[in-house]
Amino acid sequence: MPSRPLIRAGFLTLALAWLALLAIGPAHAADDAAARTLLAQLREADFSGKTALIEQLAALDHPRIATALKALADSRLYYQEAGNRVVIGSGDGADIAIEDAVSGAALGQISKRDLDRITTNNRLRTLIENRLASLGLASADPEQRKAAVEAFLKNPDPTESERLRARLSVETDSEIKELLAMSLALADLASPDAAVRVQGATTLGGQLRSELRGPLTKMAAEDNDSTAREAARIALARTQFRLQLLGWAETLFFGLSLGSVLILAAIGLAVTFGVMGVINMAHGELMMLGAYTTWLTQQWLPVNWSLPVAVPLAFLVAALVGIAIERGVIRFLYGRPLETLLATFGVSLILQQAVRSIFSPLNRSVASPDWMSGVIALGPLEVTLNRLIIIGFCIAVFALLWLALQRTRLGLEVRAVAQNRAMARAMGVRSARVDALTFGLGSGIAGVAGVALSQLTNVGPNLGQSYIVDSFMVVVFGGVGNLWGTMVAGLSLGIANKLLEPWSGAVLAKIVVLVFLILFIQKRPRGLFPQRGRAAEI
């Protein structure tokens, strides 16, 4: 016997459906029934059966179909045994809110286990995207029209070209007009008439969009008509030079981006190792703590807000741990670099295993906020947003640190102690306190770097290990004790790596850079920008 709430829910749907019937009239009742039958068939159909059903659904002129198809593409369309109906789910938990796929009536919360998800695959997703796009072609919203044409550019479908042509004659937005013309030319490439193909290729020549390059390359290689092949080749050649330039700009951006990550990882070390002369092998683990702090903030805050909060928190956490390390271990070992190295290595292992025991050895998933995902166009160059933001973040951190060292009282004391400890003490600087704060500053910056790294790589107990060698490399190459050196070294290593990579492969590129560094250090043991004056002699 069905339970009371179920009966109530059933009654409610019935009432709603009846109301809808009254409102829309009998014409839509037939549509509703047809939509229901087709949706219900989706459950049992195999993938080719589903393809046919989606075509039929898209042809149905029903206001809810777009929503239902979108839900199918997002894997949110379910079959509910209890109500013998197809529903749309929303939410992430074990219990999700459902609504009727056809009427849109809310049906309350239900356990996922009682629902049977209607499966989909990539081919169906593409199909749905295309059908939804052509539904959106007549939309009043220019963004939707643009998205519709973009979808067509991605998966050209010659049967749709009539609709595009019709749209072009009434379209007013110039950007969309241009896209439409491009799409039509793209559709022309598949025409059986060679002259139309040549015309299409000529129109497309000089366009930089990557979607166009594939069909043109194919035409240049495989077309059975020699004039068409030639036209495609000319069209491709017109973009060749600009593509080459674009390729170089892209490599440069990749290099800058890798360099900014290297700088972020190394800059904290530039303070502890460069200014204080402490070899801190636990530096990587401080970054790891920063990354875990990010994960923790995401447990409490929505993803889009978590990163701005995580930055100061990570700084605090890592700085406090850093100060604890300095007060607990390192201060007893000043002037004994080997012992410091061993002790901090031990600390790094303790921190790793502690994280393993507290958070489990599995990686934690840190989500990227929306404002950090996707690409942005800088002129013709498309760059990934997260990398661009990290470059900006790196510059900001660098500037703040530089200001802190040059313009604050603490910075002055830090520099004084680094230059001549005895004299600084004689002038009344409390060197022990300055040591602790300097180490805290360096560690805090490592924590902040961890926030950035959490957006790029795994957040797990081994995060720090993979960056510690690179960090030391950058600091040593740049010249110990010189922040600008760290900056220049990080950027040049990043760019060198990226220039080498396409030519030699990632494995060899790393080795070549290391060999170069070893040779460089042989020649100039103090790095790119050696410290001069008395500090260098100590």
Added chain:
Amino acid sequence: MTKTMPKFLPWLLGSALTLGVSLAHAADTIKVGVLHSLSGTMAISETTLKDTVLMLIDAQNKKGGLLGKKLEAVVVDPASNWPLFAEKARELLQKDKVAAVFGCWTSVSRKSVLPVFEELNGILFYPVQYEGEESSKNVFYTGAAPNQQAIPAVDYLMNDLEVKRWVLAGTDYVYPRTTNKILEAYLKAKGVKAEDIMINYTPFGHSDWQSIVAEIKKFGAAGKKTAVVSTINGDANVPFYKELGNQGVSAQDIPVVAFSVGEEELSGIDTKPLVGHLAAWNYFMSIKDKSNDAFIKDWHAFIKNDKRVTNDPMEAHYIGFNMWVKAVEKAKTTDPDKVIDAMIGIEAPNLTGGVAKMLPNHHLTKPVYIGEIQADGQFDVVWQTKGLVEGDAWSDYLPGSKDIIADWTDPKIKCGNYNTVTKTCSSQNYK
């Protein structure tokens, strides 16, 4: 000092417990060795397998044990340290005198313990998909051979998705290199031209994928459907998929089929940008079957956390353990030689509704599934092989190994690397 702490603590505890128990019932237990890393880099994958074996032993004891005796687990921690694997294996076989060992994950750890098992005549159950090209008398390979994972996945891409251009991307070590060698030969045999294959290797834990993804994008813009076959290992996958998502490469444009990404790996990733990418395995947690439902329920009860996932290597241990139990019952002893002989032909149910059979080459029959990643970190099966696929120890697509077979039953052969042309077993020590 800190390094040895995690290594020794569980071991000390374990052996203290063992000592206590074995004094109490000196003769009436059968010991089972568990050789999985519980610390170090591989702990992320192997800890789960240790728990799986403990759960299986626990369940068997509740059913009354084996041959009238209780089973007793001896857990050691090789700490992701390959030479230590060999030491710990020796300790299990010589000191603890275990009847069988369940363990290892990476190929290099298996290669490290292999001579020990052959010298001391132990039994090892190896639960992970691997590159093949091996068959030892003392090892039972319960994971997939390349023809049970890589080849069917490529077939799916070629026939169902009509892929014409191939990127073989892998981490730079033995499994990807061998698998890619096999795949390259296979693709060329199917008529794929050399310029339509791009092979790329990256170091362990590679995290900056910008230029490689850009290169893949460029490679895929040649007007032919392109797919990536990924043997990228472990942690490097996360930044790889993130970069794909960020550069706007969706599964609809260029699908990635992975051989080392399962439910457990996905549980540490934000899977939304990954939806639609593929993985090939012999088991998925999402497959609806009574035995699978029961297994998942038992696992959640045992681990006391109903958020934990199950994965393919866990199923491999499930099959291997049940096969070993049956073989011991059939042989009525735990004597290695008799159990090894009894193992061949043993059948045990898998978790997807079929039956796995131990073949004379010490590999299993398995179904092959292709799954698409879902937003909740599970897989939807989009394709599966018609029947069961027999594991092939020596690939038919490599020039050096296509004439070689392994057969441990035929009295004329009785070795792991019999050359059918020269009619001899080679001088390698796999015998």
